[in-house]
Structures are given as structure tokens and as C-alpha cells.
Amino acid sequence: MSALPNSRDIEAFNVVAMELSFRRAAERLAIDQSALSRRIRQMEELLGYQLIRRTTREVSLTAAGEIFHERTRLLGSTIQSAVHSARIAAEGKKGQLRVGYMSFAAIEAMPRVVHKFTRLYPEVDLTLKYIRTQGQKIDLARNDIDVGFMLGPFTHPQFETQPISLEPLVAVLPMEHRLSTRESVTLEELARFPLVLGSMSEWDFFRPFVVDIFARAGISIEARYEISDAMGILGLVGSGIGVSVYSHGIVRFQPRTVVTKPIADASARIETLLVWNRAYRSHALTNFIGVARSIYGREGIIY
Known part of the structure; x- marks a missing residue:
């Protein structure tokens, strides 16, 4: 040859x-x-x-x-990473960090950590990219991102994790819904109304999670409307077209057209993790993990 x-x-x-x-x-x-x-x-x-x-x-x-x-x-991503790293050094910056995040982290966790990190380390070239949980696992393995905010649980010898939060589920209802005056609702009550849920193509982790919660209660559900993003779900529920299920974090940012209620018989919680590949831990990544731990502690926050 x-x-x-x-x-x-x-x-x-x-x-x-x-x-x-x-x-x-x-x-x-x-x-x-x-x-x-x-x-x-x-x-x-x-x-x-x-x-x-x-x-x-x-x-x-x-x-x-x-x-x-x-x-x-990994040859292509390695070459791209080398070219980008050299450009960062040529521009006088100290390191780069590529961060993936999913919908549940976009509301609070990712912005909080990024805000503090950029104040402490403004010289780091930071790139943010929305990626679903399963896609983040692939990108971390390929070294296409350095760290990701994803849904747990997740354990693998190749990866390390930092718990961020553990949140209960809440029912998301139109403001004028007949259940909106209740202190809490049940899964059976929710299943009686049209369900607005994330599509399987975009919510490949959370959608089966919700279906399984209903199934454990002996309730089979089907989504009447499937939406690709959280804003679409909130918009449709707010219009009165149906009800939905989301993590507790939405309570702090819900629009005026919807109301959230605890689900009395749903004990399962949504876990958000910060995950990185132990084989590619850089100085910038170490600092990012340190910032996350300074905000959420080593065990994360349980709501």
C-alpha cells in the first residue's frame, strides 16, 4: 500500500x-x-x-x-477539536468548554451554572448546544461535547456524574379547568382529559417516563396532542385544549394561562445530572464542575 x-x-x-x-x-x-x-x-x-x-x-x-x-x-471530531483549540490559544483565551443541555435544565440549572462560570472564568470559550438526553450520551462518548445537563438516572464506568436536582412531577392545567381549584390531583383524574405530551422523537426519555408512571398505577394513556417543545405544551394547555405533566421546575416560570398542581399518587421524581466523560476531563471542565457543586452541592437539590 x-x-x-x-x-x-x-x-x-x-x-x-x-x-x-x-x-x-x-x-x-x-x-x-x-x-x-x-x-x-x-x-x-x-x-x-x-x-x-x-x-x-x-x-x-x-x-x-x-x-x-x-x-x-473519532478522527473527525479530534481534528476539529484540535483546530478549534489552536484558534482559542491564538486568540489569547484559556481553554474551551462545550456544554450540552436538555429542556428541563434550560429553565434554571444550566443558566445558573453558566452565569456564575462566565463571571469567574470569562477567558474560557463557552459553547452551548441543546441536545436530548440520549444524544448527549453519544456526543460525550465521541468527545463532541465536554459536559452535559441530562435526565437521570445514568451510571456507566466511562462517565462521571454530579447530581443537580430531584424534582416531583406536577399536573399542568388550564387556569379555568375544573381541577384547577383542587389542592392536588390524581393520575386517574388527569387521564380523563385530553393529554398534551412531548413527542417521542423529541422527548425520547421523559415521554416513556410519564407513560410508565401512569402504567404503574394501572392506567393506560395516549397523547391526544404531541408537541416537540415545552413552550408548545404550555401554550396548548393554556388555551384549554388539554392537560399535561411536567417537572416541578415549571412552577417558577409558568405563564398566567396555566396552573400547576401536585399529583398525589405520583412519587417518582425527575433527576437532572451533570455528566462528563472521565477520559476527557480538562482544566476548564474541572472548574465548571466546581461551579456546579458550589451551587447545588455534591448531592444536588431535592424538591
């Missing part, structure tokens, strides 16, 4: 390896499917062995392809 594949060809291979579909990989890379197929074949010819097994029904990796994917899948 007289030459090595270039980084663009390796990136293309890894997208195919993740998607196991030339069509989907071509869409992600914004190139023609036949051109992508030729690029992979040329790389295989250059290497002298097959990486991808193709049939009319499926695409799979050969044994060599699996090893090649495992060893090169």
Missing part, C-alpha cells in the same frame, strides 16, 4: 458505517449516492481489503470494517 486514505474518505466511510445505508449516508453528507459508493470502493482498493459488505437487501461491515470504524470514528 503506497498511500493512505484522506480524512474526507474516512469520514464518508464512518457515516456509512453508522447509518448502514448508502442512501441515508449520502443524504447526511449531501453528495450523490453513486459518488459515495465509488468513494468507498476506491478506498477499499487503496487499502487492499473490503470494509463494507453490500447486498441488495442490506449493508454491513466486514471484520476489517468494524475495526477500521472503531479506530477512526
Whole structure:
């Protein structure tokens, strides 16, 4: 072998390896499917062995392809990180930090920690990115983000966690709803009304969590309306179209068109964690964790 594949060809291979579909990989890379197929074949010819097994029904990796994917899948993010780190140093800044967060942390936890961190360490280049919980786990493993505010519980030997909060669930009702004058409501009472819940595509962790809470009480539910974001849920509930379930944190920011009530028979709590990959702990990340602990303590806050 007289030459090595270039980084663009390796990136293309890894997208195919993740998607196991030339069509989907071509869409992600914004190139023609036949051109992508030729690029992979040329790389295989250059290497002298097959990486991808193709049939009319499926695409799979050969044994060599699996090893090649495992060893090169982080190459793109590593190069991007190196370029960005060098740019930060050239601009005279001291470090960078990439923070992921999900909806439940966006209201209070993430802003509180970021506000204090930026006051104490203004020289750090801070990037914030909304990512669902499952996506954060993938991005942390790939070193695409440094730390994430995500829903727990979560334990894995590769990751470390800092508890942020443990909150009960509340019912979210229209202001004029017949249950709005009650001190508390029950799951059975909520299930009698149209439910406005987060969509499975955007609420892949919390939506099953809510369904399971009702199921443990012997109640099967279906969402009448599915929404992709919290503001949409609050808007629809506020219009009187249905009721919803959310974490207690919404109480501090609820609009005037809705009212929240404790759910008497729902003991489960929503856990928010700060999570990072122990293999990629930087000085800036250590300081960020320290700021979070100064606000929430090592055990987090239980509501």
C-alpha cells in the first residue's frame, strides 16, 4: 500500500458505517449516492481489503470494517477539536468548554451554572448546544461535547456524574379547568382529559417516563396532542385544549394561562445530572464542575 486514505474518505466511510445505508449516508453528507459508493470502493482498493459488505437487501461491515470504524470514528471530531483549540490559544483565551443541555435544565440549572462560570472564568470559550438526553450520551462518548445537563438516572464506568436536582412531577392545567381549584390531583383524574405530551422523537426519555408512571398505577394513556417543545405544551394547555405533566421546575416560570398542581399518587421524581466523560476531563471542565457543586452541592437539590 503506497498511500493512505484522506480524512474526507474516512469520514464518508464512518457515516456509512453508522447509518448502514448508502442512501441515508449520502443524504447526511449531501453528495450523490453513486459518488459515495465509488468513494468507498476506491478506498477499499487503496487499502487492499473490503470494509463494507453490500447486498441488495442490506449493508454491513466486514471484520476489517468494524475495526477500521472503531479506530477512526473519532478522527473527525479530534481534528476539529484540535483546530478549534489552536484558534482559542491564538486568540489569547484559556481553554474551551462545550456544554450540552436538555429542556428541563434550560429553565434554571444550566443558566445558573453558566452565569456564575462566565463571571469567574470569562477567558474560557463557552459553547452551548441543546441536545436530548440520549444524544448527549453519544456526543460525550465521541468527545463532541465536554459536559452535559441530562435526565437521570445514568451510571456507566466511562462517565462521571454530579447530581443537580430531584424534582416531583406536577399536573399542568388550564387556569379555568375544573381541577384547577383542587389542592392536588390524581393520575386517574388527569387521564380523563385530553393529554398534551412531548413527542417521542423529541422527548425520547421523559415521554416513556410519564407513560410508565401512569402504567404503574394501572392506567393506560395516549397523547391526544404531541408537541416537540415545552413552550408548545404550555401554550396548548393554556388555551384549554388539554392537560399535561411536567417537572416541578415549571412552577417558577409558568405563564398566567396555566396552573400547576401536585399529583398525589405520583412519587417518582425527575433527576437532572451533570455528566462528563472521565477520559476527557480538562482544566476548564474541572472548574465548571466546581461551579456546579458550589451551587447545588455534591448531592444536588431535592424538591
